[in-house]
Amino acid sequence: MKSAQAFWDKTAARYAKSPISDEETYRKKLKITQRYFKPDWSVLEFGCGTGSTALIHAPHVREIIATDISGKMLEIARSKARDAGIENVEFQQGTLDSLKFEPEHFDAVLGLNILHLLEDVEGAIARVGQLLKPGGIFVSSTGLIPMMKLHWRLLIPVMQTLGFAPYVARFDKVELIAMLTAAGFTIEHEWQPDRGSVFIVARAGEFHPRA
Numbered sequence: 001m002k003s004a005q006a007f008w009d010k011t012a013a014r015y016a017k018s019p020i021s022d023e024e025t026y027r028k029k030l031k032i033t034q035r036y037f038k039p040d041w042s043v044l045e046f047g048c049g050t051g052s053t054a055l056i057h058a059p060h061v062r063e064i065i066a067t068d069i070s071g072k073m074l075e076i077a078r079s080k081a082r083d084a085g086i087e088n089v090e091f092q093q094g095t096l097d098s099l100k101f102e103p104e105h106f107d108a109v110l111g112l113n114i115l116h117l118l119e120d121v122e123g124a125i126a127r128v129g130q131l132l133k134p135g136g137i138f139v140s141s142t143g144l145i146p147m148m149k150l151h152w153r154l155l156i157p158v159m160q161t162l163g164f165a166p167y168v169a170r171f172d173k174v175e176l177i178a179m180l181t182a183a184g185f186t187i188e189h190e191w192q193p194d195r196g197s198v199f200i201v202a203r204a205g206e207f208h209p210r211a
């Protein structure tokens with residue numbers, strides 16, 4: 001976990017400057033997500049990075065707790081929130097496990113470009129299920145490493161050895177959906193902008209299986 005934090009701290013300044021790779025896809029995901037939001041909702045985002053998405057969503061809900069393992073990412077995020085005068089996003093450093101939230105506290109949880117970076121994806125999904133109110137929604141957008149183009153798959157281990165890429169989990173869409181349904185979620189919306197990624201809105205059951 002420490003090494004993931006070090007990797008993302010080192011990457012934060014460059015990540016903040018890198019442009020969104022596909023604006024149209026990004027905007028479509030924002031729009032789909034906002035269709036679910038209600039003005040009184042309390043939202044958790046984990047792996048929020050430099051906070052751009054949380055700050056865009058902020059006017060549509062009551063509050064967002066945006067969390068990340070990297071203090072450097074959060075420094076940038078807090079400064080963007082100050083510059084934009086946004087006061088209903090609170091940034092906290094930690095992981096889904098280390099941060100202590102009340103069970104069934106959130107109306108929605110967002111995990112964007114993060115599930116494929118976790119060592120225990122099933123555990124994270126179960127934790128999201130615990131944190132959501134019954135019937136709450138989990139919005140995730142994730143890389144599907146086994147489905148990526150061959151040259152990327154070959155490059156990842158080389159980049160990891162050189163310290164230019166983090167740990168990645170290897171699951172495909174079927175495996176991800178199986179993990180979500182095993183944790184009591186129902187898939188409400190599923191969209192593959194390309195073979196190597198998927199965007200899913202999943203609804204928590206009324207009774208959560210406990211992790």
Ligand SMILES: C[S@@+](CC[C@H](N)C(=O)[O-])C[C@H]1O[C@@H](n2cnc3c(N)ncnc32)[C@H](O)[C@@H]1O
Pocket residue numbers: 004008009046047048049050053067068069070073094095096111112113114117118
């Ligand atoms: C690829 S970036 C995505 C950032 C943002 N969600 C986005 O879509 O632009 C992954 C982020 O997850 C954070 N991260 C990595 N492992 C994490 C963990 N176990 N818990 C929380 N955040 C983590 C990193 O610090 C980084 O900011």
